[in-house]
């Protein structure tokens with residue numbers, strides 16, 4: 518069974534609806550609300566997971582049309598159920614599709630959106646190819662908003678140093694991909710700095726913004742500790758939202774949101 522198929526049944530309880538996962542997603546949602554135009558957009562969502570963001574985008578009351586895609590059968594099953602439940606089938610089309618096969622799609626999009634590290638499953642060469650395919654799929658002035666796991670995460674370095682696990686503490690710095698446990702499987706993950714990601718995407722994309730997602734709010738594997746300290750977590754969220762929205766801080770978060778425009 519492919520790695521992400523194993524995660525799908527509990528993905529929302531383990532991540533989307535965890536306190537930390539919900540806080541990190543809220544930052545992305547707030548950005549989308551304030552930085553997307555009010556007019557209806559044709560959106561391609563890649564690595565949509567269980568469809569949380571597809572449903573959110575459809576509920577923005579801006580009549581967006583969303584094509585939600587993922588390569589995992591079980592993630593697609595979860596998305597289908599969620600979309601049906603929310604009665605949003607008229608706005609959201611669902612298709613099982615590998616990011617590396619988006620060149621098969623027809624039509625043009627105003628926005629390509631990728632949340633929470635789906636693109637970290639791609640090697641540098643595959644990201645380069647994805648950049649070229651995206652250029653062909655986006656309309657003029659089209660945008661790419663992606664949330665990527667960064668090469669530097671203060672929380673992760675400190676936590677695993679404290680745990681005396683240097684391999685994990687510095688796994689984001691290695692040139693070779695890190696082994697990531699997804700369900701019962703190990704899969705390779707590549708970490709990208711905002712600069713490195715931008716370079717691979719190609720000069721046709723111009724970065725408009727880059728903000729950390731999880732600079733003070735910790736990575737989701739610290740959920741059990743912070744469940745005992747919900748006020749601390751709220752305080753970290755408030756500080757991050759108030760002070761963290763600076764492009765130069767983007768690379769220091771657990772993830773960063775990068776918003777680029779096709780020139």
Ligand SMILES: C[S@@+](CC[C@H](N)C(=O)[O-])C[C@H]1O[C@@H](n2cnc3c(N)ncnc32)[C@H](O)[C@@H]1O
Pocket residue numbers: 521533563564565566567569570586587588589592614615616617631632633634635636638
């Ligand atoms: C960490 S989850 C993020 C899911 C969702 N975007 C979210 O915000 O919750 C990563 C997702 O990327 C998908 N994924 C990984 N590699 C992929 C690929 N090559 N093509 C399509 N989907 C992929 C996985 O199936 C999984 O659903």
